[in-house]
Amino acid sequence: LVERTMSRQTLSLMQLVYGKSTVNSTDVKKENDSSEGEESEDEFFKPKEEVEKQKRREGLDCGIVNSEDCSKTAKFADLKCWKDKDFEHIRDRFVTGDWSK
Amino acid sequence: MGKTAYKRLKGSQSFRQRLVLATLSSTPILIEDIRTDETWPGLQKHEVSLLRLLEKISDDCVVEINETGTKLKYKPGIIMGGKHLSHDCGVSRSIGYFLEPLLLLGLFGKKPLTIRLKGITNDPKDPSVDTFRSTTLPILKRFGVPSEGLDLKIESRGVPPNGGGEVVLAVPIVQSLTAVTWMDEGMVKRIRGVTFSARVSSQFENSMIHAARGVFNRLLPDVHIFTDHKAGPQAGNSPGYGISLVAETTSGCFISADTAISRARAEETSDFTDDEKKDLMPPENIGQQIAFSLLEEIEQGGVVDSTHQGLLFLLCALCPQDFSKIRVGKLSQHGIETLRNIREFLALKFVIKPDPNTGTVILKCIGSGLKNLSRKVS
Missing domain, CATH: 3.30.1370 (Ribosomal Protein S8; Chain: A, domain 1)
Known part of the structure; x- marks a missing residue:
């Protein structure tokens, strides 16, 4: 059972990054390429609803098409306030921590 | 020209990486739909500036932008490198935005690259120039980049909104990188850092250091944070202060966190409501917050x-x-x-x-x- 969950996790991470069904990667890639080519055929005007629909079909990726190009992710807003418990938790990541573990 | 097969891409996302990868793999690209539906459509100032920078360091590269800037054709040339180059990065993004792609491209140039970059050295959005010195350059060395000729010199500071900072970047060339097996993140053995203040009292730095030290003191004694107070022409055009911390581990990994505080850029003021708050964030809070965010990075446990x-x-x-x-x-x-x-x-x-x-x-x-x-x- 552990093994199975492990493999599922692996798959899901790969899926998260590279999209669905990463099992036979070469086929998928080809498919992706061709469909992209069709979509980007020069259509100058497009009703907005259609665009929205298409975006929804594309799923996850649509939101970030024009997202900001920024490597830094740390934001102060969602920073938790560190309590004593958290310090104990991280202590072993320092040379001053308990080495026996 | 007409016969070149362009790789078609959409949107402004990962603009820098697309350009870098296109250049390194000699793939001409055509990016469409760049912010088509937005109030300010098309390429933004810093993106155009980056394209100009690419033209500067390479030979025979072709950049074509349509009138509204929503469409871009880029045909990469050969990266030439060279000495005594200079580029004004503008003030819409900081120098860190330009350094990230420039480092990679410089490595694969014809000649070593030495370039003077003008603009914003520290801001909250991009990694600061201090972080580049302390963290990014050691990462490159892991991949077999020679340490001689790899340098970033900070000549003057500049923060938003008006910038005025200057750095000199030197990147050596490599024939190829070396692959790594880099699995051991080690344990944090020391924390280093640098604070800066430009056109404000140097007392701000002491407050930040004091607050940050307060957080680390219960974990590690080896904490040294240096100060870098700038005054006069070296302080740039706007007041600001900031801090960059780096945790060094026993296995030679560098984990960084940085930020800077200054008045917001003019065009951003309308977009963000919390600017007022940010502006007022006192140095004590900054020191503490950045210490927390460094701890969070350490907690993640990567190299x-x-x-x-x-x-x-x-x-x-x-x-x-x-x-x-x-x-x-x-x-x-x-x-x-x-x-x-x-x-x-x-x-x-x-x-x-x-x-x-x-x-x-x-x-x-x-x-x-x-x-x-x-x-x-x-």
């Missing part, structure tokens, strides 16, 4: 911090056809986008496996075998 994931993946992908294995903390959004871009341009996929015991992620790949073709054969 690099979340900011440098993208760079790490790119370096692995650009290695010779050799096996690389690395460990990172939680995949960042930027890291994921990087992996996608790498697949797009280099047809290279990483094997990604979570390590449930430590909550980290292990990535394996075989490099694309990129050689520096523009380098002169001597």
